[in-house]
Amino acid sequence: MKVIIRVATLCRQTALTVSVALLCALPAYTEPPQQLVFVSSRAGNPDIYRVSEDGSGLRRLTKSPAEDFRAHWSPDGRTIAFVSDRDGDQEIYLMAPDGSGQRNITRNPAYEDHPCWSPDSKWIAFASDRDDNAEVWVCARDGTGLLNVSRHPSWDNFPVWSPAGDSIALLTDRDKNQEIMICRLDGSAPVNITKHDAWDGDPVYSPDGKFLSFRTHRDGNIGVYTCDTASFALKKASLNTVWNEAASWSPDSTKLIYAASLEGNRDIVIADLQSGQRTNITKSPTNEWAPQWSPDGGKIAFLSDRDGGTRLYVMNVDGTGAREVSGGIVSGDEHAWRPLPRPKPAQTP
Secondary structure, eight states: OHHHHHHHHHHHHHHHHHHHHHHHHSOOOOOOOOEEEEEEOTTSSOEEEEEETTSOSOEEOOOOSSOEEEEEEOTTSSOEEEEEOTTSSOEEEEEOTTSOSOEESSOOSSOEEEEEEOTTSSEEEEEEOTTSSOEEEEEETTSOSOEESSOOSSOEEEEEEOTTSSEEEEEEOTTSSOEEEEEETTSOSOEESSOOSSOEEEEEEOTTSSEEEEEEOTTSSOEEEEEETTTOOEEEOSOTTSOBOOOEEOTTSSEEEEEEOTTSSOEEEEEETTTOOEEESOOOSSOEEEEEEOTTSSEEEEEEOTTSSOEEEEEETTSOSOEEOSSSOOOTTOOEEOOOOOOOOOOOO
């Protein structure tokens, strides 16, 4: 009996040792790299490419002889909306993240542009001149349920969906100059939030929906402002004695990042909206612009001409560790991070 017990104990100890050894031999878990899409004409015409934040997995998603551009991830990260003229006129298309399933959802001979997803990834806002002037429309992701949101004889364009999903910001010239307007999804309750004779543009909602950043010429140079979406109070975010470009929000909605011509060239600046501090994180003699904050808050994607031509780079938030990820020249400034999956709500016991 003692021999049997000793053998069983030895077997258990051996199995435990082997299990621990195997567990230690497994590589430590690391989060998969975040992904970006961008546009490049390296194959002869504008196409959409996807790449990981470390430069790996570069893949051409569209291979049409037409122009494909303005890639826009759905908030769930499962679908990419983009613009193409492959059917003879400019339309809105959808495709999977690997480029498969490309389909035209607008199917109209008019001009369609600037697709923008609803927060639940079920609807798409876009601009169209199918009513003989530029308007903002909304449709379901299969192209059904079409609705004219702006319904005005003026020029209305560039829709941006609010994070809460209950309103849309857009550009309009209905007050004789370009302003930013917020309205409900049916076009009702329009509010001109900029109210100035100067040019206003590039609206971007903060992730928490409490603010809207935009650019304006009201200070004599192009500056970045924020608008409180509850009170519509405006506040200057940039140093407006120099040229400033469109901003990107930090995931926690406390900071803005944008390009500014502080010393003649374009550098990238982080503005802390709570302290008012502005920090130049590139300080380069070359040009850096179009920064986009990664969904996890740890990286910044941006464009630069530091290696000749316009290329896409990713760096740490403090400006260190910059590396090219595009594998060549890119077109325009339409790069975009793939959104991170949203956590599922806790189950009620």
